[in-house]
Structure formats: C-alpha cells, structure tokens
Amino acid sequence: xxxxxxxxxxxxxxxxxxxxxxxxxxxxxxxxxxxxxxxxxxxxxxxxxxxxxxxxxxxxxxxxxxxxxxxxxxxxxxxxxxxxxxxxxxxxxxxxxxxxxxxxxxxxxxxxxxxxxxxxxxxxxxxxxxxxxxx
Numbered sequence: 001x002x003x004x005x006x007x008x009x010x011x012x013x014x015x016x017x018x019x020x021x022x023x024x025x026x027x028x029x030x031x032x033x034x035x036x037x038x039x040x041x042x043x044x045x046x047x048x049x050x051x052x053x054x055x056x057x058x059x060x061x062x063x064x065x066x067x068x069x070x071x072x073x074x075x076x077x078x079x080x081x082x083x084x085x086x087x088x089x090x091x092x093x094x095x096x097x098x099x100x101x102x103x104x105x106x107x108x109x110x111x112x113x114x115x116x117x118x119x120x121x122x123x124x125x126x127x128x129x130x131x132x133x134x135x
C-alpha cells in the first residue's frame with residue numbers, strides 16, 4: 001500500500017471514529033495523527049476541497065471544508081468526510097477482509113490436502129494388508 005493511501009484511510013477512520021459529530025478540526029487531525037509537514041501539504045493540495053470556492057469535487061478529494069470559524073488559520077477550519085471517500089473506505093475494508101479470508105482459505109486447503117493424502121495412504125495400507133492376507 002502506498003504511503004498516501006495509508007494517510008487517506010487514517011484520515012477517514014479519524015473522521016468516522018474520533019471526530020465529534022464527524023466534524024474534523026484540522027489542528028486536531030494533525031496533532032492526533034502526527035501528520036508531517038509533507039503530508040499536510042499533500043492534504044491541502046490533493047485531499048481537501050474548499051466548499052466556498054465552488055471547486056469541482058474529484059475522486060482524490062476525501063474531505064470538504066464546512067466552516068472556517070472566522071479564522072484565517074487553516075488549522076482552525078472544520079472539515080467533513082465526503083461520501084465518495086466513505087465508499088472507497090468501505091471497499092478498502094472489504095478488500096482487507098477478503099485478503100484475510102484468502103489467507104485462511106489457503107491454510108484450510110493445505111490441511112485438507114494433507115488429510116486427503118493421509119486418508120489415501122491409510123486406504124493403500126489397508127489394500128496392501130488385505131492382499132497379503134489372501135496370498
């Protein structure tokens with residue numbers, strides 16, 4: 001997984017699980033998730049959209065500014081997670097679960113093959129013993 005993807009899912013999880021009323025205050029997001037300056041720039045340039053600039057929302061945007069609180073400091077601004085980001089997040093969760101299930105399925109299939117081989121060996125031994133008794 002790319003580092004940017006990890007950041008995206010961390011932000012979405014924060015918005016869903018930690019943020020009060022699903023409102024993210026940027027400073028709290030930066031502090032709690034220990035977001036670096038480089039990641040902050042990535043968020044500003046790629047992941048967030050301004051609600052008042054009438055910018056078109058694209059597939060990269062995961063959060064929209066909903067309130068500045070009268071502050072010029074963008075760390076005080078409030079954001080919400082976009083529904084499209086939630087859809088992507090749910091797909092990500094399903095993919096993680098599918099991968100986990102695939103690993104479990106592989107383990108179980110290996111055990112099934114081993115048990116089948118042991119059963120075949122036991123049947124072969126019984127056949128050999130049956131043949132030796134008839135001779």
